[in-house]
Amino acid sequence: MTDQLSLTFAALADPTRRAMLARLTEGPINVSELAEPFLDTMSLPAATKHVKVLERAGLLTKTREAQRRPCELNPDALRDVADWVEPYRAMWEESFDRLDAYLKTITDKSAKQSQPSKAAKGGKKDGRKK
């Protein structure tokens, strides 16, 4: 698993690290500040290891400032994720359309009476598409 995209996906496969990224959208902060919300569930060395995983995945950049290590979000790596997933969008929108069409047939007044009764909830325009 040496390729860059795999490294990025692996880094994102952890709720602690995703929370750290979310925090970084508010601006650069030190490692200890990044770690702070998690110190009730893990030690500081454990948190700095998470930071290092994000760094190696190219998701954040660590600089130096005296003893502190201000970290900055590196959103370009996330663009690669978005670019990878984008071609699949047509597929999930298509399967939504199929569901939508199916729901139309079973809720249509002119439909036959052989309707699976429980499928009726959540009609068109339920806010999911796009």
Place this chain on the structure above:
Amino acid sequence: MTDQLSLTFAALADPTRRAMLARLTEGPINVSELAEPFLDTMSLPAATKHVKVLERAGLLTKTREAQRRPCELNPDALRDVADWVEPYRAMWEESFDRLDAYLKTITDKSAKQSQPSKAAKGGKKDGRKK
């Protein structure tokens, strides 16, 4: 790492599994057909383990048909990935804009002569944004 999104990201953190997903966009195929392109580098049981990882991540659905196991792409799990990454889009587009603005200042005819010479390639409209 028990949450669904982490499972999905972990499943995507492997080039073999991503290639399997890509293959599935062409339509449903059996496990052995999914495995075939990789049998020069790994055994069949190894490949079926990859399929199982994708299945547990909700990325594919396996059905039965005699001895065969037709697999179908389950694009909804990818929608979750797209939804997660989407809020970050503003950040990478913004950092692109900053680069773009910087490149404009150093390539602008009226700019001062203190120009990092090698930064000049790849001017505006290089096709990256969106």
Place this chain on the structure above:
DNA sequence: TGGTAAATTAACTATTGAGTTAATTAACCG
């Protein structure tokens, strides 16, 4: 210059992931 703060490194443990070969299940087919 001695103490303190920020972060990392070392050394270790436990769990999970990815792969192997061999054996087994399940269903078709002649």
Place this chain on the structure above:
DNA sequence: CGGTTAATTAACTCAATAGTTAATTTACCA
């Protein structure tokens, strides 16, 4: 029935991940 195909399970190895505590580095600061 007996053989073959498709896929999985078993049992095992090896490497990587995630965590721990203790020690160390680095730089500020009074």
